[in-house]
Amino acid sequence: MANPLIHLLKPEPAHQLALWALRHGLGPRQQLDDPALRTRLLGRNLVNPIGLAAGAEKKAEALPGWRAMGFGMVEAGTVTLKARKGNPAPRLWRVPGQGVVNWMGLPGDGIGSFVTNLRAFHQHKARDELLLGASLASPDGDLGEFGELAERCAPWVDYLTLNASCPNVFHACENDPARTAKRQLEAVVRRAQEKPVLLKLGPSTDSAAIRLMVDAAMEAGAAGIVATNTLPWDKRELIGDNGFEWPRHEQQPVGGYSGAALLDITCFMASECRDQLGPDVPIIGVGGVQSGADAVRLLDAGANAIQLYTGLIYRGASLLKEIADAIVQHRG
Template identity: 40%
Template structure:
């Protein structure tokens, strides 16, 4: 494929092979592209596929989304639908601007089809994102999700107020909001997955827009079951499964040095565990909580298996890095042919 042989090869050489340098270069180019309407129209013709779904009351033109982390500050928003995505999730954004962890903090594991990151919620803050979204000036054309995280300087006992400040700044702009309580790169954050903390968060946020909870793949099934009970009790609209893992199972021998870096692992080694978690969530809730499946999707078959496990929608991050927009199109085409999600119990996720 042209992307893998030419485009990806060039990107992977940028900055002397520094993954974050390539990411930043790509975002700058996509931000420039976002102002070029003829180019966006040409890309839409090449990549956009209709496979509509309605999930948690939101209409999606296709079930393939861009995961949080790729465009944290929403600098290239019009480009993503043109590249075929049926929805876009920006963030993770925090109430306070923060630089994130020291660089280097993003590492490719090419033989494994994986990435390790310890970014640490680097972003310009909720107010800056709200200003950028307000200035966008035209409809995005696909649903916009906004991933919310805790500012690093905020102690756990101030987490609810911190998330609420971000939500209030951004609520008019998002079609749904994801509560990220599962990143391994902010100290203490995963403690917010326990019953008391999560109940308080949902109590503050649930009401106006769909609120989803993004969970870690490293939780045990009893812990996930308790978290799901809190989600159901608290009125969460759904679950995103999963975030990155602190485990390193399935890494290729050639990638072990990069895998030894601290941070969360995403990509192919996460695929089986992410699918297991999606299946458990779907089974445990009887389909009452729609699931966005994310983790290790590098082919249409990977996505079909995620849908078969119970996902209503899927998201790409690492798969997009390694396979490009052709992967988005291929998954959406498979969904349009009937390789997408089955209707969930209670009508939680039914094709339109």
């Protein structure tokens, strides 16, 4: 993930190798804890507002390694109740312009081993230094499954995120996504044992549509918003012509785009959500952050903290240091 040699591998084996290194204490180490980076979020004091986005640490298996790399926050998952193979390979493609398209389809070992890993991390000294979230999904939109996921994860994490925007699984009631998200959030909030619950939105530049989703989230008792998830093929006009052929499976375009071209959308959404929610509701900005200037721009647009994934694939851990330095300079 950090090493240019890793790019000689296909992206999914490269990620597995990086996770193996992190699990074995062989990942990069850096302290990004300048006092100017401290951030209050979701009732906790973060050493810095730089987060690992959902999907990079699906199984919660290398949490001390991510903390050692410098992250102040990690969103583990997305976890599903049962183990899933996900979609057939290939399902992760690097695309030009520092992007990737992923069609993973929520693979994972299921909630049992995820919670075992969360419990083990609870004993670790790094636990106190990390704001830890769990991202939850039920591929069939089953409310009972959402409730069970929330109940089993809540004791071990600081917050829960409802991933109702993954483009790689079927979503029930897509014709009324706000109503669907509201019901699913209610199911999670009810069994979250007072832990804050966030809603992760998909990319949009439609103010009215964003407003509907945010209203639904607040009515359901959500504590905040994460924006944004990857961009599906049918919304590709939002990132313009990025000069790449969209990956296909059996002739059909598949997957969701993440990377540099998302940043404008992410900043727009952070600013819309901030206008709507006022100063006190937490907003985590994610999508297209690949430099220190990008992170500062997203924080200025209204995000309390940022997350990243694709930038890490292209830039490695040096990106975190660059972001930390830029925030220190900006706040100083």
